Amino acid sequence: MSRTIIVSNRLPTKILRTDDSLTFQPSEGGLATGLGSIYRQEGNVWVGWPGLFVEDASEEEYVCEQLRQDSMVPVFLTEAEIRDFYEGFSNSTLWPTFHYFTQYATYEQAHWDAYVAVNEKFCRAVLELAGPEDTIWVHDYQLLLLPAMLRRERPEATIGFFLHIPFPSYELIRVLPWRTELLEGMLGADLLGFHTFGYMRHFLSAVAQLLGLSAQNGQIETGSRTVLVDAFPMGIDYDRYVQAAASDTAMQHEATYREALRDVRVILSIDRLDYSKGIAQRLRAFELLLQRYPEWREQVSLIMVVVPSRDQVAQYASLKEEIDELVGRINSQYRTISWTPIHYFYRSFPLEELASLYRLAEVALVTPMRDGMNLVAKEFVASKADQKGVLILSERAGAARELSDALIINPTDTGELAEAMHDALVMPEDEQQLRMGAMQALVRQYNVFAWTKLFMGRLAYSKMKQHTLDTETLKPVVVEQLLTEFHAAPSRLLLLDYDGTLAPFHPNPQRAQPDQELLLLLRALTDNPQNRVVIISGRDRTTLQAWLGHLPVDFIAEHGVWLRAAGEEWQLFQTLNNDWQRELRPILELYVARTAGSFIEDKEYSLVWHYRRADAELGAVRARDLLNHLTFMTANTELQVMEGNKVIEIKTAGIHKGTAAARWLATYQPAFTLALGDDRTDEDTFRAMPPEAYTIKVGTAARSLARYHVASTTDVRKLLRGLL
Ligand code: GDG
Numbered sequence: 001m002s003r004t005i006i007v008s009n010r011l012p013t014k015i016l017r018t019d020d021s022l023t024f025q026p027s028e029g030g031l032a033t034g035l036g037s038i039y040r041q042e043g044n045v046w047v048g049w050p051g052l053f054v055e056d057a058s059e060e061e062y063v064c065e066q067l068r069q070d071s072m073v074p075v076f077l078t079e080a081e082i083r084d085f086y087e088g089f090s091n092s093t094l095w096p097t098f099h100y101f102t103q104y105a106t107y108e109q110a111h112w113d114a115y116v117a118v119n120e121k122f123c124r125a126v127l128e129l130a131g132p133e134d135t136i137w138v139h140d141y142q143l144l145l146l147p148a149m150l151r152r153e154r155p156e157a158t159i160g161f162f163l164h165i166p167f168p169s170y171e172l173i174r175v176l177p178w179r180t181e182l183l184e185g186m187l188g189a190d191l192l193g194f195h196t197f198g199y200m201r202h203f204l205s206a207v208a209q210l211l212g213l214s215a216q217n218g219q220i221e222t223g224s225r226t227v228l229v230d231a232f233p234m235g236i237d238y239d240r241y242v243q244a245a246a247s248d249t250a251m252q253h254e255a256t257y258r259e260a261l262r263d264v265r266v267i268l269s270i271d272r273l274d275y276s277k278g279i280a281q282r283l284r285a286f287e288l289l290l291q292r293y294p295e296w297r298e299q300v301s302l303i304m305v306v307v308p309s310r311d312q313v314a315q316y317a318s319l320k321e322e323i324d325e326l327v328g329r330i331n332s333q334y335r336t337i338s339w340t341p342i343h344y345f346y347r348s349f350p351l352e353e354l355a356s357l358y359r360l361a362e363v364a365l366v367t368p369m370r371d372g373m374n375l376v377a378k379e380f381v382a383s384k385a386d387q388k389g390v391l392i393l394s395e396r397a398g399a400a401r402e403l404s405d406a407l408i409i410n411p412t413d414t415g416e417l418a419e420a421m422h423d424a425l426v427m428p429e430d431e432q433q434l435r436m437g438a439m440q441a442l443v444r445q446y447n448v449f450a451w452t453k454l455f456m457g458r459l460a461y462s463k464m465k466q467h468t469l470d471t472e473t474l475k476p477v478v479v480e481q482l483l484t485e486f487h488a489a490p491s492r493l494l495l496l497d498y499d500g501t502l503a504p505f506h507p508n509p510q511r512a513q514p515d516q517e518l519l520l521l522l523r524a525l526t527d528n529p530q531n532r533v534v535i536i537s538g539r540d541r542t543t544l545q546a547w548l549g550h551l552p553v554d555f556i557a558e559h560g561v562w563l564r565a566a567g568e569e570w571q572l573f574q575t576l577n578n579d580w581q582r583e584l585r586p587i588l589e590l591y592v593a594r595t596a597g598s599f600i601e602d603k604e605y606s607l608v609w610h611y612r613r614a615d616a617e618l619g620a621v622r623a624r625d626l627l628n629h630l631t632f633m634t635a636n637t638e639l640q641v642m643e644g645n646k647v648i649e650i651k652t653a654g655i656h657k658g659t660a661a662a663r664w665l666a667t668y669q670p671a672f673t674l675a676l677g678d679d680r681t682d683e684d685t686f687r688a689m690p691p692e693a694y695t696i697k698v699g700t701a702a703r704s705l706a707r708y709h710v711a712s713t714t715d716v717r718k719l720l721r722g723l724l
Contacts, residue, residue: 011050011072286302307348369394588607597611612647698712
């Protein structure tokens with residue numbers, strides 16, 4: 001039976017050591033509350049840290065056994081790992097960077113090393129559990145490297161990844177010394193989920209800028225797989241909050257609080273202790289409300305719950321001091337014998353007590369500086385059975401994208417926030433109900449079950465899509481068959497594309513000259529008189545001649561325009577003219593001027609605009625523009641506009657690698673044919689091949705006419721070495 005293995009840093013249960021026994025408790029935090037309701041279904045398992053340092057093997061065994069009964073598998077971490085991996089890299093490097101607090105970020109090599117090591121530890125734990133049919137769902141910023149680590153061991157596995165915090169602009173990501181490894185780590189997944197389209201856009205931009213991989217419709221071609229990227233705003237277990245708010249316990253608590261508060265109106269805020277949550281700014285705004293509108297004094301109190309979190313990280317300890325100091329100052333200044341402005345709790349509450357606070361409050365203040373989603377906002381909405389109450393929500397919480405009926409504010413604008421509190425307190429009941437009703441409909445429908453279903457559905461779809469678009473991977477059995485046929489054949493034709501096939505791309509095409517290994521390989525292949533090696537390239541003949549002309553290889557240059565058999569003269573495929581270059585070159589020059597880093601390559605019978613060195617996103621935009629422009633200019637002419645790998649080429653229609661390759665096939669009538677290529681222009685070669693030929697696409701597995709595919713130029717060379 002296939003099941004889902006959920007992997008996150010923390011298990012949804014935390015284990016506390018009390019005197020001489022261990023107690024198991026549900027852990028707080030968005031992920032635990034969100035997925036806690038669903039993971040137990042259908043034999044699923046949750047892998048993560050149980051929040052305890054085990055003392056000996058027997059305790060470890062006991063914990064494993066207890067957790068196993070609740071479908072959990074612990075990954076035990078040491079104190080040093082928690083210090084360097086969790087408090088260090090996760091919470092002092094990634095968390096501040098991803099929440100736009102780079103001033104708090106540290107960059108410690110030892111923390112990075114621990115991050116790699118702990119991700120590996122998780123990898124081993126998952127591999128031990130996961131069967132080939134299982135789906136692995138990795139969560140959050142502590143495990144960014146895990147998808148690629150799993151992929152390395154299990155190339156066929158189904159792996160999803162969801163990021164619960166914001167994905168920041170490329171400008172912040174680029175600051176990280178380990179940015180490439182982190183992005184590559186994430187790309188090991190088949191599906192990458194984010195809360196909002198904004199985060200997803202930032203991720204795609206970072207991948208384009210830093211890894212040079214562009215995306216279309218949220219699909220990234222990594223070279224070996226297509227990775228789907230999408231936005232899935234996470235929901236809550238709606239009914240659970242409705243029921244908790246309606247429970248007897250919640251109502252009893254509410255009654256007790258109400259009695260103590262008398263008729264004072266309540267504004268509520270609930271967060272983990274974190275600088276991203278805007279707690280201090282919120283306190284200042286509340287103070288401003290009391291200054292600007294003295295009539296609210298003794299009428300309104302702020303109940304502020306701050307759940308202790310990460311207090312081992314220095315920044316959190318000083319934030320705690322700042323909050324303590326602010327609350328003390330405001331309370332001492334405004335309080336009266338019978339009224340406390342701020343009721344401040346630095347601890348966590350059981351769910352029913354939390355629910356009673358949601359019931360009690362007329363206004364919820366959810367005003368983070370940055371927040372991936374923020375589930376408290378949705379829980380407040382779900383708890384309001386009578387639809388009375390107002391949500392004040394930061395525009396920088398992911399939830400603001402959905403909850404547009406909240407009062408949306410900029411959390412740094414203290415004045416705006418104070419005004420929003422006032423507006424909320426005077427909002428007519430029918431307007432409150434209208435807004436709350438609309439938000440409830442949304443939060444009810446897009447609950448955590450819908451979220452999981454949507455994510456899992458897309459993950460299955462991405463896997464299915466990979467398979468239907470795939471050319472078959474060149475597996476060892478096929479290689480064996482290929483070698484047998486090759487060695488048995490008296491004459492063999494090898495049609496080899498150059499860039500991206502024999503040699504990797506270089507930002508400057510003129511620097512992609514063959515290395516020693518390649519030259520020796522081609523020399524050895526041509527030493528055997530049974531082999532005919534044809535370099536079939538879009539490059540100009542001068543370059544090919546200069547780089548490889550000393551070898552007894554044949555050439556098809558400029559996409560079939562120029563041909564040369566080994567030891568003979570260059571000849572044109574047919575008589576051609578290039579007068580059109582005079583008219584079209586100025587257009588390309590315009591695009592060079594508008595796109596820094598792009599340039600023109602002149603060939604005798606074609607023109608090429610290269611944009612590999614341009615800003616990735618700008619390059620893609622300009623390429624689309626130029627394509628439209630040229631399609632218009634070349635309509636009803638004998639010219640053809642082709643899109644290659646970060647190039648756009650104009651050339652005479654009807655002459656391509658395929659027509660030229662067909663000439664070689666007709667002349668030599670080889671007993672064995674192998675064609676290798678990486679981009680669209682090589683599809684013409686593949687199309688011209690007889691069905692028994694071995695056609696192999698290099699790079700992405702996306703749709704190709706080739707029968708097989710290999711990942712990289714390294715694999716190509718390995719295959720060719722096998723022919724020696
Ligand atoms: C991360 C992202 C994203 C809080 N106090 C108590 C308590 N809680 C529960 C809340 C809520 C959860 O903790 C907090 O979730 P948030 O979403 O507000 O924030 P993070 O923990 O920072 O979570 C966040 C989330 O992941 C999910 O993707 O929304 O943006 O930062 O469920 O109710 N629960 C109990 N007692 C408390 O005192 N029982």
